[in-house]
Amino acid sequence: MSIKVLSPGLLTSIQDLGRYGYQKYGVIVSGGMDTYALRLANLLVGNKEGEATLEMTLMGPSLLLEADLLLAITGGDLSPTINGESVPQGRPVLVRKGSVLKFGALKSGCRSYLAVRGGYDIPEVMGSKSTYLRAKIGGYQGRALLQGDILPVRCSSPLSLAESLEKTMGSRSFAFPSWYVGKSYVSETSQEYKVRVIPNSQFPLFSPDSRKQLFQQPFQVTTQSDRMGYRLSGASLQLTEPLEMVSEAVALGTIQVPPDGNPIILLADRQTVGGYPKIAQVAGADISTVAQIKPGSRIWFVEISLAEAERLYAAREADIQRITITVQSQLAGITT
């Protein structure tokens, strides 16, 4: 079982939930940018939620499916089609061997995830299949996909749902059930997004004006944004007095401010330590939202407390638990 890459898209790479436990040696975490969408995609095909998926950015690939496959697409809407026919997101889709899955124009979001039943059969490096692009390790030969690549897919026991889809399929090239899971993010037509943040340890060291500007003006995501971090432009954030910091640990969603005053949100491929003062921290529950914001869009930061951020995080995990239960029963053919 395998998938052949006919065209690779802008930046398509294998990502799972990341490479943890090695930051002390300077190895970054990487992994999916929108881990909520990534987990949903896996759950929809009955994989473990942390299985490796294909992360597709802004412009997706064309893929030839060289076997009958059960797959799921989540996250940003890259107008996926199978043999030219539009295919829905957020649900398991059984596809016939020989079909071409093609991603087209970006309709909403920024990144889309493709999970296949069984997962991609590639070796783990330091406990993860994620591609660490800069160090060229993990994923598919340590790099983004290229034309002609052949992605092996691991065989897995057939699901009851796949068997019933098979029966209804007839001569069509794909079939899907009448249920789906909601989007992982709020699609905004205005190109403005609200992102909730907690003031960070060095927040009080910023000037009173900068502290206000952080929440009273939007910041634009610049084109110098990638999987490592989003460089923002807007108000120039300044410290009250110069600060020489010893580099310290940074986390997913840390907003650091270099001397030029333009904040950077650190994301999946963030470095392990940073020496710039940190003004705020994006709430864990909003990281997936940030991951779906494309360059040119604007972010309004909203201040919340640590307790509120924890509550939002717990609520999101509870949502995933609920989805897991309902999806698993649907896949097993247990209808409510």
Place this chain on the structure above:
Amino acid sequence: MLTFDEIKEVIRMVEQSSIQHFELEQETSKIVISKAGVHRVQTDSRVSLEALQAVPTAAKGEQHLAEEIPDVQAEPLHTIVSPTVGTFYMASEPGADSFVKVGEEVECHTIVCVLEAMKLFNEVVAGVKGTIVERLVNDGDFIEYGQPLFLVKIES
């Protein structure tokens, strides 16, 4: 006075039997369940509309169910009932166009709404070819299993 669960049990028994008309009087309560002579076309074997309406009627005590049912109409109406429990949504996501509007024509496979339960969205299809004449529930309402959602004028 019968309890709600007892009423439900009675309805279930009548529903599964071949009895066409059933009346029960007890102290101040009266239940009338009638399966015959009703204008609404029920195309599936799920809990019938009459059975559902019998519950509030019985709770009120006196009222005869047959009075609540409008006169037989010339055009047959199909009731789209909920196949599951969940929250009713007219559109696939907030701000999107609703799946169908009153007055719109639908085919058998036209999606008329989604019902969300435990974060899973279930699509509901019209089941018949015709025209939507009425929406019986509102966006965001919590819907019970078998609850009527839309009335459709079946194309003759």
